[in-house]
Amino acid sequence: MALKITVIGTGYLGATHAAAMAELGFEVLGLDVVPEKIEMLQRGEVPMYEPGLEELLRKHVAGIEGSSGRLRFTMDFAEAAAFGDVHFVCVNTPQKHGEYACDMSYVDSAFASLAPHLTAPALVVGKSTVPVGSADRLARTLTELAPAGEEVELAWNPEFLREGFAVQDTLHPDRIVVGVRSERAEKLLREVYATPVSDGSPFVVTDFPTAELVKTAANSFLATKISFINAMAEVCEAAGGDVVKLAEAIGYDDRIGKKFLRAGIGFGGGCLPKDIRAFMARAGELGADQALTFLREIDSINMRRRGQMVEMTREALGGGSFLGKRIAVLGATFKPDSDDVRDSPALNVAGQIHLQGGQVTVYDPKGMHNARRLFPTLGYAETAVEAVRGAHAVLHLTEWREFRELDPASLGEVATDRIVLDGRNALDPAVWRAAGWTYRAMGRPAA
Structure with a gap:
């Protein structure tokens, strides 16, 4: 008999996982405690922007014309417990x-809401x-609260979604990691991820602690790599390097690799x-805090970059106050x-x-609504050109493709001063300088 799957929590991770499980052919029931979220999902809409997710959802949500009907939603834990063989939290x-x-x-x-309803093996x-x-x-x-007791097992299966690539990462993961305690649990998860x-996705079977550590270790490594190249940018600025x-040059070394540099x-x-901070906190609780003290410096380098960008902007504007200055922020x-x-x-x-007195106008292709909610006092423009005017x-400050494809010459016509600061090292300095702009970027020579 085909497995039935529930997904508890239908935020970014849950909505993507539920849609992907339906795409893989399973009957899926998604559960959330927020009525507005459930109503949106039942209409085939997602509460966030993620390329391809809404299309995938609409392909499977029951009640939408032409859908497979394999995906439904509920707010009832008893219904979810009765429905599912495998429950993803x-x-x-x-x-x-x-x-x-x-x-x-x-x-x-x-767990406390689901477990008391689990009366059969799951x-x-x-x-x-x-x-x-x-x-x-x-x-x-689970064992204590579930009526089925030890017939209800736990497995740990960390997610490795990259925002912007979540659908691809769920349907074609670069690895599947499962922490299990029995052959039955492993067999069920092999069935879930058979496609x-x-x-060709590798299937790594391990114990609980290792499965939990894989995610935080991966994120810590990525954070370290990003902060490493940012530390090198600080040294390059001091030494006049690029x-x-x-x-x-270092990316050609396949032990290092080009990505995240x-x-x-x-x-x-x-x-x-939040993951590297939680990792440090947990290591401290385990008495292994010295092993992760380097992450404190990784965090510190990362946060320092923001202040350095502010100071680079001040310097580019003549070194004084931001009062009376208009700043366009792309991203x-x-x-x-x-x-x-x-x-x-x-x-x-x-x-x-x-906060330091500048008149800031922000434009972003997809993030305007969320940005306004978080920073209502900033100015916002509907286009890049309007922001730059x-x-x-x-x-x-965010490396959207749209910004790389902007025409510096036409932007220059609406700007008061042609000064561009590239906080992502993603624009072509030669193109901007040829259009009469003073181009500055972190860790690069001024000209």
């Missing part, structure tokens, strides 16, 4: 207010990013910053192909300049 684990540690309340609540699969040791504790919770595995050429204003978003999201502005370096820089300096 995909709820958020944000950073706790005022501390580094991860807030497990949503995960704990999901597999519960955690996908949320959690502190190592959580799975062991949650497995005990991607047959397409960090872009430096990155190109673009210096700029650093990383943000809802994952990397609001933490990365392109997303509408996510959580911990966005671009908005942080815009906000700092605004009358500006004394233009800051390129």
Whole structure:
């Protein structure tokens, strides 16, 4: 008999996972406790921008004309428990207010709400990013609270979604990691992921702690690589070197590789910053805090980049106050192909300049609504040209393709001063300089 799958939590991760499971041929029931979210999903709409996700959803949501009908939604834990053989928990684990540690309340609540309804054998699969040791504790919770007792098993299956590529990453993952305690759990997960595995995705079977650590280790490595090249940019600025050429040269070494070696204003978003902080906090609890003290410096380098961008802008404008200066900011999201502005370096820089008296106008292809909600006091424009109109300096802070394809000559006609600061090292300096712009970027020679 074909497996039936539930997805608990239909935010970014859950909505993507539910749609992908339906695409793989399973009957899927998505559950959330927020009525507005469920209503949106039932109409085949997603509450965030993610390329290809809405199309995939509409292909499968029951009640939409021409859909497979394999995907439905509910707010009822009893219905979900009765429906599913495999229950994926995909709820958020944000950073706790005022501390580094991860807030497990949503995960704990999901398990406490689901478990009492599990009266038959089932597999519960955690996908949320959690502190190592959580799975062991949650497995005990399941056994204690589920009427079916030890017939209800836990597995841990971390997600590795990249915003902007989430659909691709779910349907064609570069690896599938499962932390399991029995052959039955492994067999069920091999059945769930049979299609991607047959397409060549590696299937890594491990224990609970290793599965939990894989996600935080991967994010910590990426954060380290990004902060490393940003540290090199600081040295290049002091020495008169060019960090872009430096990155190109070291990137040819296949032990290092080219990816994530673009210096700029650093990383943000809802994952990397909070994940490395939660990892440090958990290592401290385990008595292994010295192993991760380097992550504190990684975090520090990353956050320092934002202030350095503000100072570079001040310097480009003559070194004085921002009062009376108009600044155009191109980019609001933490990365392109997303509408996510959580911990966005671009908005942080815009906000700092605004607080210091600058008149800041922001434009972003997808992030305007979320940016306005978070920073209502900034100015916003409907196009890049409108943002640049009358500006004394233009800051390129999110590397959208649209910004790389802008015509510097026509932008120059509406700007007050042709000064561009490239916070992502993604624009072509020669093209901008040829159009009469003073081009500055982090870690690169002034001319």
